[in-house]
Amino acid sequence: MGTVTVGEVEIAYEVDGPEDGEPMLLLMGLGTQLVAWPAEVVDGLASRGFRVVRVDNRDIGLSSRTSTPAPTRAAVVRALVHRGAARSDYLLADLAADAVAVLDHLGIDRAHVVGVSMGGMIAQQLTIDHPGRVRSLASVMSTTGSRRRGNVSARLLPRMARSLTAPRPTDEEEAVRLGVEGWRVIAGPHFDEDEIEAQVRAAVARSTSPLGAVRQLLAILASPDRTPGLRQVRVPTLVVHGLADPLVAWSGGVATARAVPGSRLLLFPDMGHDLPRPRRGEIVEAIARNAARAAAPTADDDRPRS
Template sequence: MPRVKAGIVELEYEEFGDPHAPALILVMGLGAQLIDWPEQFCRRLADRGFRVIRYDNRDSGLSTALDDLPVPDLGSVLAGLASPPYTLSDLAGDTVGLLDELGIQRAHVVGASMGGMIVQMLAIEHPERLLSVTSIMSTTGNPAVGQASPEAITALTTPPPTERGEAIEYMVRLLRLIGSAEVPDAELRARATAGIDRARHPAGVARQMAAIVGAPERTEALGDVRTPTVVVHGEVDPLVDVSGGRATAEAIPGAELVTVPVMAHDLPPSAWDTIIDAVARTAARA
């Protein structure tokens, strides 16, 4: 896959669809990789008339791992006693750098989980670069909403094993815990194996988590967003409660809220039509 230089990092990316169509950038979440946007999902978006671009965030996948930066103490960051190695604004800046290097002046952006937070920051800080925003299974940073279940918090904060087979089993258990019931175990194992074999950056996950917990609440700033926006959230999400999605839609003037009854913290195939329709509908508003 190709790479571009975006500021201090290089970003791995992949494209689908007509290169002359309006660009649609897919931004993944905490510790996730571009392959976590399913290929068929990307192709179906491309079939709706988009130049679809998925990429690895810094410290994820095959993009730059910033291992010269310290592994943060998340408790200290959460308490405001330490600063994260980088911020959600920095991650949003990486997306702008990707647009710059690809010669894209304005784009539709779709973000999932932490990626939703990143596209919210893009809408706050770089509205002139956006055509539309889709925030999926994300939240505003308000600690009163979007909280994870105790089981999800425990699983997410448990250090993963280093041995390949054990790491795959750990990831299968995590995906089953936070994901939709409809996804078969064989698919979870295939996803876990592909991700583990492609790249592993536990320290990078910790740095990304620090960016999340160290970020200020975005509710007030989201009130100034005027970019056409849709918020999509699963009603049975154990990692980011649906209240986070509702709060995001309430904060952004004119935002549409779409909740999916069977969707947890993933992109189950049964939800693809709903999500893709929402993206296309919001893009048409632009």
């Protein structure tokens, strides 16, 4: 566990697995701390010999907060309705650069990069902007940034807008309750309330950042479409998505797989915007197999898949 300074920003990270293992960088999603990675995923990758590096994206967890004035409610709603109106203090490219700084700090030249949701967007951007630092890419329940793909469900959008602009809870129990309810709305049929409550409690006890999710959302909305850049990606790429995802429609996963040459697409009918326990073993195995493609490429890897 440690921190690295990037300009005026401090990024917190944790490392698991063997010191001499192949590095694997895990990037979490919107408003979510590194403790949200399920133990089965972290331990599963570490047991396969990977040196697993998890980070808190800026404005979340133990990483530093943006000091500029908070976005207004009107600005957030306007950005959700008209993406072109989004204004942010930083972009996904900056979050990708933060992650690269962690690799630099740890003396890691190249890493396998795995991201979920917003973390998948950061992982994509990192691969585009810093191709020499990436051995393989796994983009999970994420999208390309195209306004036509991977959009929030129409039924979920009003609730999302209310949640992001509502007064922040001051009571710890209320914060936990709201956190659990937030996960319940976007999860698939395997939602485990006890597990999620324990995860949310751990996050609340570790750190709270009321504006973190808002600032990160604006960074997503203000960032450009990554599709042209993804077409230039040449590392082994795995795309994982759930067909029951209401937050990032599975069309976003399909668009990602179609954009990256030679990518492999894994869809689960019983997965929402979560990492469901019954599927974690399969997801870990798929990530490990994709990483192995970096060590042993074949002619088959050059054929686009969707």
